[in-house]
Amino acid sequence: MSSQDAALVPAGGSPQRLVDMVFRLREYGIIVVLIIFIAVTTSIQPRFLGEQNIKFVLLNATIYALLALGETMVVVSRQMDLSVGSVLGLSAYVSSNLFGQVHGIPIPVVFLVGIGIGFVCGVVNGAITAFARVPGLVVTLATLYIIRGVDISIIGGGEVVASSLPAHFSAIGSDSVVGVPYVTICVAIVIAIGTYSLRSFRAGRELYAIGSNPEAARLVGIPIARRVFSAYVISGAIAGLAGVIWASFYGTVDSTAGTGYELTVVTAVVVGGVAIFGGSGSAAGAAFGALLLSTIATALYALGVSPFWDPAFDGLLLVLAITLDRGIALRLAAVMRKRTFRHEP
Amino acid sequence: MNPEPVIAVDVSTVAPTSSGEPPAPSSTPGVGEPQPVNAGSGRFAGIRGLARWEVALFATFVVVFIVGRVLSPQFLTNYNFFNMGLSNGELAIMALPMTLIVVTGEIDLSVSSTLGLGSSLLGLLWMHGWPMPAIIVVVLICGAFLGAFNGFLVTRVGLPSIAVTIGTMLLYAGIAEILLGSNIVSNFPSTYTNLGVYGVPGIGLSYSTVIFFVLAVIFGVVLHFTPFGRSLFAMGANQEAAIFSGLRVKRTKMILYIVSGIVCSGAGILYTFRLSTAEYDNGTGLVLSVVAIVLLGGVSIFGGKGSMVGVVFAVLIYSGLLDALLLTGFPQQASGIVIGGLLLLSVLVPSVPEFRARIRAGRHRLRQQVPEAVIVHSGSAVRPLETSNISTRSGQGGPSI
Numbered sequence: 043m044s045s046q047d048a049a050l051v052p053a054g055g056s057p058q059r060l061v062d063m064v065f066r067l068r069e070y071g072i073i074v075v076l077i078i079f080i081a082v083t084t085s086i087q088p089r090f091l092g093e094q095n096i097k098f099v100l101l102n103a104t105i106y107a108l109l110a111l112g113e114t115m116v117v118v119s120r121q122m123d124l125s126v127g128s129v130l131g132l133s134a135y136v137s138s139n140l141f142g143q144v145h146g147i148p149i150p151v152v153f154l155v156g157i158g159i160g161f162v163c164g165v166v167n168g169a170i171t172a173f174a175r176v177p178g179l180v181v182t183l184a185t186l187y188i189i190r191g192v193d194i195s196i197i198g199g200g201e202v203v204a205s206s207l208p209a210h211f212s213a214i215g216s217d218s219v220v221g222v223p224y225v226t227i228c229v230a231i232v233i234a235i236g237t238y239s240l241r242s243f244r245a246g247r248e249l250y251a252i253g254s255n256p257e258a259a260r261l262v263g264i265p266i267a268r269r270v271f272s273a274y275v276i277s278g279a280i281a282g283l284a285g286v287i288w289a290s291f292y293g294t295v296d297s298t299a300g301t302g303y304e305l306t307v308v309t310a311v312v313v314g315g316v317a318i319f320g321g322s323g324s325a326a327g328a329a330f331g332a333l334l335l336s337t338i339a340t341a342l343y344a345l346g347v348s349p350f351w352d353p354a355f356d357g358l359l360l361v362l363a364i365t366l367d368r369g370i371a372l373r374l375a376a377v378m379r380k381r382t383f384r385h386e387p
Numbered sequence: 388m389n390p391e392p393v394i395a396v397d398v399s400t401v402a403p404t405s406s407g408e409p410p411a412p413s414s415t416p417g418v419g420e421p422q423p424v425n426a427g428s429g430r431f432a433g434i435r436g437l438a439r440w441e442v443a444l445f446a447t448f449v450v451v452f453i454v455g456r457v458l459s460p461q462f463l464t465n466y467n468f469f470n471m472g473l474s475n476g477e478l479a480i481m482a483l484p485m486t487l488i489v490v491t492g493e494i495d496l497s498v499s500s501t502l503g504l505g506s507s508l509l510g511l512l513w514m515h516g517w518p519m520p521a522i523i524v525v526v527l528i529c530g531a532f533l534g535a536f537n538g539f540l541v542t543r544v545g546l547p548s549i550a551v552t553i554g555t556m557l558l559y560a561g562i563a564e565i566l567l568g569s570n571i572v573s574n575f576p577s578t579y580t581n582l583g584v585y586g587v588p589g590i591g592l593s594y595s596t597v598i599f600f601v602l603a604v605i606f607g608v609v610l611h612f613t614p615f616g617r618s619l620f621a622m623g624a625n626q627e628a629a630i631f632s633g634l635r636v637k638r639t640k641m642i643l644y645i646v647s648g649i650v651c652s653g654a655g656i657l658y659t660f661r662l663s664t665a666e667y668d669n670g671t672g673l674v675l676s677v678v679a680i681v682l683l684g685g686v687s688i689f690g691g692k693g694s695m696v697g698v699v700f701a702v703l704i705y706s707g708l709l710d711a712l713l714l715t716g717f718p719q720q721a722s723g724i725v726i727g728g729l730l731l732l733s734v735l736v737p738s739v740p741e742f743r744a745r746i747r748a749g750r751h752r753l754r755q756q757v758p759e760a761v762i763v764h765s766g767s768a769v770r771p772l773e774t775s776n777i778s779t780r781s782g783q784g785g786p787s788i
Contacts, residue, residue: 122549174742176734177688179549183675184734187727194721302672308553318550350568350667354561360554364546 068315069327083341093221106332112277114328120253120320121178126281127303128189133285160282168274172267204293215291237325253320440685444700455711475706476595477654484647492623492690496552500559502670505655507563510572510665534648538641564667572665583661607695623690
């Protein structure tokens with residue numbers, strides 16, 4: 043009896059540990075795919091790993107990864123935030139327009155304004171979703187339209203041009219250390235903190251509980267409405283922050299900034315291993331998903347493949363990722379069933 | 388000049404009343420009849436709620452058209468009706484299969500990409516000199532395959548439809564880009580592109596509008612008056628129960644996705660001829676409007692609830708509102724505020740009574756059930772009971788004390 047138990051332990055111990063291991067493997071899987079992709083591309087086109095190119099890929103991925111952090115919090119709790127692209131656009135315009143409106147405004151204030159705009163949008167999304175108990179998908183589909191409409195009415199036909207931005211602000215995206223932009227490092231730290239909080243803090247764990255079984259979460263006394271509300275507020279604030287960074291990257295901000303980002307972000311999150319119906323996945327995985335999408339886009343370009351292939355690749359990747367997840371989940375369920383039977387007698 | 392529009396007002400406010408009001412009440416017994424066995428009070432309550440929703444939609448529709456007439460004298464003219472139908476026809480057509488899919492509790496976000504892919508394929512084949520009738524057939528078959536791929540992933544592989552169709556939305560749009568690249572095909576024969584210039588003889592509405600109304604009747608009859616259509620509600624309300632009661636859930640959903648693919652690629656053909664251009668990004672972003680219309684029409688995003696009458700009114704409100712805003716010089720791009728606001732209202736208003744009831748229940752519970760809460764939550768109140776009742780387990784109960 044004891045020898046049998048001992049034999050079982052190295053093979054994965056309790057079912058809980060097995061599940062943990064498999065989901066960690068899922069995240070490593072993304073990294074492995076990423077490395078293979080980079081290796082293959084580099085072997086064909088050595089300039090792919092040039093400093094300029096790495097910087098470009100990282101900058102591109104930074105915004106998506108940041109948005110993916112907020113989106114992960116929302117998706118993990120079985121909701122969805124489709125308004126991130128519009129929030130990003132509004133925040134990018136209003137914050138960068140401040141430089142022209144208020145002379146010599148300090149950059150931190152601009153960041154605060156951007157985050158504040160996102161925060162307000164998040165409060166609206168969260169309040170309607172959590173307290174009126176309306177599906178977040180529908181609410182944020184509506185606010186996607188509304189916020190974009192507000193953005194367009196504010197902008198009119200105008201745009202912010204790069205020359206009106208102070209040099210310090212534009213430098214946010216261009217200053218780097220060994221090819222890695224400072225802002226990417228900052229965002230990576232934010233994502234690390236976010237991943238840790240989601241995994242280890244009580245409020246974070248409760249988001250997973252809500253996502254995996256809302257009814258059970260309610261019965262054990264988790265304040266569902268409050269948690270979902272906070273997830274939306276954080277996601278909104280992060281989208282606002284991403285808007286300011288977007289403005290510093292691209293310089294030129296018009297009313298189309300961030301259009302369609304929501305779908306790329308959801309794709310990145312799902313490719314990164316977050317279950318679309320909540321309950322599992324991590325922000326780090328989602329960030330790697332964003333990095334993978336951004337790498338693929340650039341790699342196709344570097345390989346001389348027409349950029350027209352990029353969306354098809356993203357779509358295929360998403361379908362493959364969810365098919366794989368489904369396969370893993372089914373196998374895992376089968377293995378765990380077998381294991382409980384073995385333990386029972 | 389003046390008397391004519393005034394007459395038109397009377398026609399538009401009276402005519403829909405006579406033609407639009409009967410469906411709502413008459414659908415109630417019609418919906419209830421086929422399955423009297425299952426008709427509990429909850430069911431009727433749901434149907435009554437829906438009927439009320441359709442009445443609200445009808446009232447909104449009337450208000451939109453009256454306000455539109457007040458704001459612009461050009462609003463209620465035949466020419467404007469033609470334009471209104473022309474610019475929203477494809478959107479409206481795509482909302483029909485979407486309604487059926489959402490009723491079963493699934494969603495298809497790839498509709499606009501299917502439209503775009505159909506349009507690109509049409510342009511590509513025309514560029515290669517195929518005869519037009521053959522192209523149309525090929526495009527529709529291609530649409531069926533696109534829908535079948537969605538259906539396969541959702542029903543056979545068992546993936547969540549929202550994730551699948553976000554993926555295929557990107558995938559199909561990507562294939563359209565690959566097919567056509569940056570080419571723009573626009574040398575279509577005028578016999579086909581006249582679709583976007585002339586209306587149906589004798590009616591005056593655009594071809595896409597007439598096709599929409601014909602399809603709406605067909606889809607409406609299928610949804611509300613056939614066993615197939617009724618089974619969609621059963622699947623949406625409770626999929627497990629539907630499976631156990633012998634409904635072929637997978638096959639039905641597969642059929643719906645295939646129908647959606649065919650209809651949307653057909654909409655792609657109309658779209659291409661109307662603009663007489665085939666471009667890879669035709670129809671990008673239409674999907675959100677389609678979903679907005681379906682939800683505005685009172686179809687529940689969770690499935691199991693909704694009616695075709697509601698969706699048709701939602702289409703009319705959507706196109707009327709957009710057109711009225713356009714005529715009054717509202718910035719066209721910013722009209723999203725109004726559409727989004729409408730969508731938000733359409734989900735918020737039905738949840739108000741429940742919200743109020745919940746608040747009242749919450750207060751009630753706080754006042755009344757405090758002692759019970761103490762018993763449930765405090766360990767010391769429960770555990771002694773356990774150990775005293777079950778004497779054989781007293782040994783195991785030890786550690787808890």
